[in-house]
Each structure stands twice: as C-alpha cells, then as structure tokens.
Amino acid sequence: MIEIDGLTKRYGGTTVVDAVDLRVPTGSITAIVGTSGSGKSTLLRMINRLVEPSAGTVRIDGRLTTEEPAHALRRRIGYVIQGNGLFPHRTVAENIATVPRMLGWSDVRIAARIEQLLLLFGLDPQIHAQRLPAELSGGQQQRVGVARALAAGPSVLLMDEPFGALDPIIRAKAQTDLRAIQQQLKTTIVIVTHDMDEAFLLADRIAVLDNGRLLQYDKPTRLLTAPASAQVSALTGTADRALRLLSLDTVMVAMAPGHADGLQLSASMSLRDALSALIWAGVRAATVCGADGEVVGQVTLEAILARGAAHQ
Amino acid sequence: MRPATLLRTAVWLSVIAFLWRPSAFAAVFAPFTHDGAPAIYDQGDLADLALAHLGLVLFATALSAVIAVLLAVVVTRGPGRAFLPMSRSLVSIGQTFPPVAVLAVAVPLVGFGSLPALIALVAYGLLPVFENALTGLAELPASVLEAADGVGMDAWQRLWSIELPLAGPLIVEGLRQTLVISVGTATLGSTVAAKGLGEVIIAGLLSDNTAFVLQGGLLTGLMAILLHDAIGRIGAYVLPRQG
Ligand SMILES: Nc1ncnc2c1ncn2[C@@H]1O[C@H](COP(=O)(O)OP(=O)(O)OP(=O)(O)O)[C@@H](O)[C@H]1O
C-alpha cells in the first residue's frame, strides 16, 4: 500500500502539487490523469523522491520514504519513463542487471533473472541479451525499460507515460502485456498518462489531477457515473462515455441463460466489443462461450445497452 | 594487411630505425647541408631527445587531462554549476592565448628548464579536454540521467558508470587535440632550456643547417601523427560501444 498524505510541491511561489491525499492498495494499478502541466509527473516523482516534497508524507507498506537515503529507496521502487532511458552504452542484459548488481546479487542469480525477464517480455535471451539498446526496435526498448525496472522484484512500479512514444498497435500490445505481467507479479503500479483510453484499460483506480489538486480518486466506472465535478467529466470525455462504460465490463455481467442462433462471443470480451460485434453481424443476440468454447449463456443487445446507461 | 595498418607499421618502423641508427640515414639528409656541415644532428643523442620530448608531452597531457576532466565534472553539477557559463567563456578566451606568451610568463616565475615548459604545456593542453568534457557532460540525454537517478544510483555511481563513459568519446577527442598541440608546443620548450626535439630545430636554424631543421621537424610531426593515431585506437578499445 502506498499512503500519500498532504503531499505538496512548490516551486518559488507556485504550487504545482497541492496537498494530495491518495491510498494506492497493494497489487492494484492507479492511473494519474490530467491536462499537461497539472502536476502528474511531479506527484509521481515525489513517491520515489526524484522530487523532494515541500510538505506532506509518503509511506510505502507503512514505512516513511524519508527513513532511508533516496538512492536506497529508489532501488526498491521500479521507475519507467517515456523514451525508456536505457543506458546506451550497456547491453540489454547489463541494463536489466543494473539494480540487482547495486544490491549485490550473485552473478548466477543475476543471469537467471535476466533470462527470466527477457522470456517474460517475449524477448529471446540468445538474440537480444547482448544487444545494445540502439539495436532494438522502439517497442523492444520499451519492454527492456520495464524489465529493468522490475529486475530486483520491486513491490512498487512507477511509470511516467511509458507507452507515449509507441505507435498505436505496439502500444495496445504493451498495455495488455503490462496488465498480464502485473496480475502475475502482483506489483503495485502507479502510471501517469494523458491517454484516457489507456487509463480506463489499465487502471483499477484513476486519480484526476487539475492544477496540482486531486479532483477525484475513484474506480473508472465511478468516474463516469459519478464524476466529482464538471472538470472530471470534461477530462474523461462525455461524448463516448456510454461506450467507455461498456468497455469496463465483460460479456459475463450482461449474460442470461439460454443461447442464440449464429453469432458466438467469448465471455471475457468487453461489452463494448460485444456491442460492436452484434451491430456488425446485424443480430440482436449472441451465444456466449467460456474459455474452452463451451456454451455458458446468451447476451442480448438490450442487456448490453442497459449496462451503458448512466443510472443502473 | 589493410593499407592503413601497412602505412602505420611503415611509419613506426622508419621512426624507430632512424632513432636507432641515425647515421644510416646520412645520405638522405646530405643534400640539405652545405659547406661540409654534418648531415645528422651531432650535438646530442636524437633518441634521447625524442624520448625526453615524448615524456614531457605525455606527462603534461596526462596532467592537463586529469585537471580538465575534474574541472568539467565540478562545473556540471551541484553548486559548481554556477561557474558553468563563466568557465565556457574562459575556455574560448584561453585558446586565443599563444603558448609562447605562457612560456614568457612562466620563466620569470619558475626559472629556466623543463618546469616552465611543463607549465605552458599543461595550461595550454587544458583547454581542448576541458571544452570537450564540458560538452560531453553537459549535453547528456536527460532521459538517461533521469533513469540513472531512477534506478537508485548515487552521485558517484552515476558519474562513474554513466556520465563519464558516455562523455568518453568526446573527452578522448579532446585528448587527441591536446596531444597534437603539445607535441608542437613542446619544441618551443627548448627556448627555455627544456630538453626536447626543439633543440635540433634551433641548432639547425642557428647554424643554417636545413638537415637539422628537417630532422627535428619530421620527428615532431611524425610523433604528433603517431600519437593522434594511437590515442584514437586506444580510445576505441577502452570505451564502450554505443550503438
Ligand atoms: N523543476 C521545476 N521548476 C519549476 N517548475 C517546475 C519544475 N518541474 C515542473 N515544474 C512545473 O510544475 C508544473 C507541473 O509539471 P509536471 O511535469 O508535473 O506536469 P505534468 O502533469 O507531468 O505535465 P505533462 O503532461 O506535460 O508531462 C508545470 O507547470 C511545470 O512547469
């Protein structure tokens, strides 16, 4: 758990982060969103003390971050930035080994960890481990950046627009991979983004910042159905909020007993994708199949539409 | 063997052969003498002078490189950063200052001999390394520095394992310039009685013996070229690849 209390940063006379309180539950993903200059990066960087707070405290698993030297703290916290920040003169393996080496791990343990992480991120240790960052594609560099941040098994991972430089297709893949890896490792993640789709796709909770102040910290659904202010609605977007709401649930929640003719959908599909599939096929209902292809029920257009309504 | 390797080996071998048995080359230099003057420098051992010259240059360059890199490190971080703009202008002003002037200032202070020459060489050699180290350290990608802090490197680890290696190629380039300048400048050292190849040139000028001037000039010129080449190769070997 990350506990942030009254966290404030002032530069000269201007307050860029203003008394923010935040509780990030262990093993969850929190997205920080807000317009450019709203203080997202500053807030994030105060968690690992790359920026020293003017006031307020941060506790990680109950321990004040000021209890140890900043560099020792940062070795326990993963940090990923846009453009990945890989060390250009060090190979992929050496980049990943950075923190374990500083922590004094044995060579054997480091080598095993490098191999494990490369495989986890879909890179071939034989091919990629000895390459320099410049010899990788942008998407691969980004994955190595995340692998380096996770190398020493931190319980907390901070990410500042980590996928900002990737093209849409690679970005979508990186996002689903991150989600899968997070579910496997149970890492607590705080991710800064100004891509609202990314926030809704990844986050268990979203923190909305405006001018350094925290407007709302809530589940994605609540941000849509119970926005704290007009600014929150403006930021999350109102035109497609029904569809966004549908994207947050799977077919499972709108399912009813029975089956339909023709179209079959997977139970794990989002309602938004299911709606699209129904419209595309020109039908009003579809059979829902489980992970092994067995029929588990049916879903109708009406049931989906009802889930997209503001008051349920 | 590649042409570059061939040429390099040929130059090294001729220099060594000449220093080992200068008299064997008398026929080559004879056309440049007249009135029966000696064709080969005879007022001292050429190999001895070349070694003294090289020693002075290497020592001075090493000294100025260490000082210059330290200064560059100091003015690119912490409170030292306040001096960054000032040191940049000092560097450009310093380079317009002729080395003879530095010698002229040094002699009254420390007397004749190798010391004033060393001072002039160190002072003059500071500039290229300092300027390049400054550029290299001040213009590192912000994302790389942020990542170094982000992974929890302390200031020393960051400097030693990230900043200096990345600024390395530029620093080596500065070192090369310093070496080449120093080899030439060190000949002036002979005017203040420092041992070196300048003696040969001056002796040639005084006795109107072009062969001496040629020998001193060729040896210094080749020394500069060989050092320039060697440093580049050592640098490429020592420095990490950077893709
Ligand atoms: N070192 C600094 N000195 C002075 N002001 C700063 C400093 N760092 C950030 N700021 C200011 O603080 C405000 C918040 O900056 P921050 O980088 O946190 O914004 P952000 O929400 O991450 O924006 P973006 O989406 O553009 O990355 C900005 O107005 C910025 O100019």
Ligand SMILES: [Mg+2]
């Ligand atoms: Mg930012």
